[in-house]
Amino acid sequence: MVSAEARAWAAAAAVPDPEVPCVTVADLGILRQVRLEEGVAVARVSPTYSGCPATAMIEMGIEAALRAAGFEVRIERALSPPWTTDWITPEGREKLRAYGIAPPEGAAGKRALFDDPVVSCPRCASTATRKISEFGSTACKAQYACTACGEPFDYFKCI
Amino acid sequence: MPALFDAVLELADDHLILGHRLSEWCGHAPMLEEDLALPNMALDLIGTARTLYDYAAQLEGKGRSEDDLAFLRVEREYRNLLICERPNGDFAQTMLRQLYFAAFMEPYWAAAVDSPDAVIRGVAGKAMKEMAYHVRHAGEWVIRLGDGTEDSAARMQAAVAELHRFTGEIFEESAASAALVAEGVLPARAGMRPAWDRVIGMIFAEAMLEAPEVPYPQTGGRRGLHGEHLGHLLAEMQYLQRAYPGATW
Numbered sequence: 001m002v003s004a005e006a007r008a009w010a011a012a013a014a015v016p017d018p019e020v021p022c023v024t025v026a027d028l029g030i031l032r033q034v035r036l037e038e039g040v041a042v043a044r045v046s047p048t049y050s051g052c053p054a055t056a057m058i059e060m061g062i063e064a065a066l067r068a069a070g071f072e073v074r075i076e077r078a079l080s081p082p083w084t085t086d087w088i089t090p091e092g093r094e095k096l097r098a099y100g101i102a103p104p105e106g107a108a109g110k111r112a113l114f115d116d117p118v119v120s121c122p123r124c125a126s127t128a129t130r131k132i133s134e135f136g137s138t139a140c141k142a143q144y145a146c147t148a149c150g151e152p153f154d155y156f157k158c159i
Numbered sequence: 160m161p162a163l164f165d166a167v168l169e170l171a172d173d174h175l176i177l178g179h180r181l182s183e184w185c186g187h188a189p190m191l192e193e194d195l196a197l198p199n200m201a202l203d204l205i206g207t208a209r210t211l212y213d214y215a216a217q218l219e220g221k222g223r224s225e226d227d228l229a230f231l232r233v234e235r236e237y238r239n240l241l242i243c244e245r246p247n248g249d250f251a252q253t254m255l256r257q258l259y260f261a262a263f264m265e266p267y268w269a270a271a272v273d274s275p276d277a278v279i280r281g282v283a284g285k286a287m288k289e290m291a292y293h294v295r296h297a298g299e300w301v302i303r304l305g306d307g308t309e310d311s312a313a314r315m316q317a318a319v320a321e322l323h324r325f326t327g328e329i330f331e332e333s334a335a336s337a338a339l340v341a342e343g344v345l346p347a348r349a350g351m352r353p354a355w356d357r358v359i360g361m362i363f364a365e366a367m368l369e370a371p372e373v374p375y376p377q378t379g380g381r382r383g384l385h386g387e388h389l390g391h392l393l394a395e396m397q398y399l400q401r402a403y404p405g406a407t408w
Contacts, residue, residue, distance in 0.1 A: 050285050051178075051199075051206025079210065079281025082288070114295065134296055135196035139203070143192065159288045 008041040009034045011069035015061040019054050019138045020156075022099035025062060029087025032078055034066075041071035046083040049139040049159075085158050096156055097122045102129075102144065104158040119155050121146035131155075163276075164218040165238070165335035166345060168228070169381060171211035172239035175229055176389070177260060178204030179396050183247055193250075196296060200257065203289040207282060214278045230400035234390050235383040238333070242325035244380075244389040251311065252318040254300040258362065259322060261293035263329050266354040270346035279344065298362045305366025312367070319368055327376035329355075 002010075012034050013026035025031040025045070032044040043062050047055040059075045066073045085104040088096075093103035105117040120127045126148035134157070136143045141154040182201040188194035212225035223231075242260060247253045268287035274280045304311040330348045332340060339345040363370060379385070399406060 047285075049203060049206065050210065050282075050289060051202030051204070053202065080277060080284055082281065082284035114299065133192035133196055134292060135192070135199040137195065139199050
């Protein structure tokens with residue numbers, strides 16, 4: 001017998017990210033917790049970037065999934081501790097790579113002012129890559145190109 | 160807690176006005192990468208502003224919402240730093256303005272992550288990492304343009320001449336923020352001076368730019384004394400709520 005809390009977690013955890021649909025909110029580590037309070041499923045969600053326009057979409061997606069699973073829902077937005085790419089699960093990283101997005105390299109932390117990480121190409125795995133721009137199609141991604149296979153790709157930047 | 164409301168509103172105004180100003184580049188940037196980068200940076204600033212306005216509205220407890228604070232106040236009620244409202248000018252001027260601001264906010268938020276106030280702590284933890292990206296991005300451009308062609312170097316130096324006089328205000332406390340510094344809720348602005356001087360000094364050295372003497376530093380934003388540019392910005396930003404009060408979508 002699966003507990004109601006586990007069932008609520010499973011329903012919320014399966015919600016895909018609206019901008020990077022290959023990964024779920026659980027893969028990204030933005031769904032922090034789902035608990036039951038007097039029959040209401042309370043989902044704690046951490047936004048990725050301060051201005052990420054997907055935050056509201058993600059919260060609506062989680063709310064809809066929990067309602068569809070038969071729960072009353074409350075969403076809690078958790079700013080602290082701040083979300084970090086360190087919370088992306090190993091499976092999440094592999095799904096990103098398979099989708100053509102290079103996952104974040106190394107641990108989030110302070111890096112030197114003009115120091116760039118070594119990013120490997122999600123297609124050919126070469127580390128001969130170059131940064132095109134630190135800002136990409138969404139707040140969480142940078143634009144890179146591979147000098148070995150010639151493909152441009154997105155890099156999920158480390159924060 | 161009127162001091163906390165005022166101090167949070169000051170920070171929110173800085174971020175909204177600078178974010179809105181930067182968003183004016185959307186669709187006009189000199190290349191596609193910058194057309195993505197500048198609105199991305201603007202979104203970071205506006206996202207931070209939203210959380211702060213939402214908090215200010217709760218602190219005030221008079222039923223005003225984050226939108227009411229953003230869209231239904233007039234110039235004299237805005238408390239943003241003057242540098243945040245300065246027009247975009249050319250690309251050099253925009254990049255220098257962003258650098259001046261971000262090079263302050265990065266260490267400021269880094270110091271605020273230990274605040275006893277949970278919302279300040281939460282905002283700080285996110286924003287300090289975003290500001291590090293802004294410093295890098297704007298700093299790279301300031302170096303590239305300053306140490307670039309004759310034209311780009313002249314424009315970069317002109318931007319310094321235009322904007323440097325607004326930087327002193329960044330380090331001033333208002334009565335509200337001074338009270339919160341005394342309580343240990345916010346970091347002291349003057350304490351960011353060494354970090355700011357170090358980053359700006361390093362970038363200027365590489366960019367071959369000179370920081371000018373400033374005989375008449377410009378200040379007044381925290382008291383609601385703004386330049387003529389803020390009214391035009393608000394007229395555009397607030398148009399919809401003024402023309403169709405209460406409109407939602």
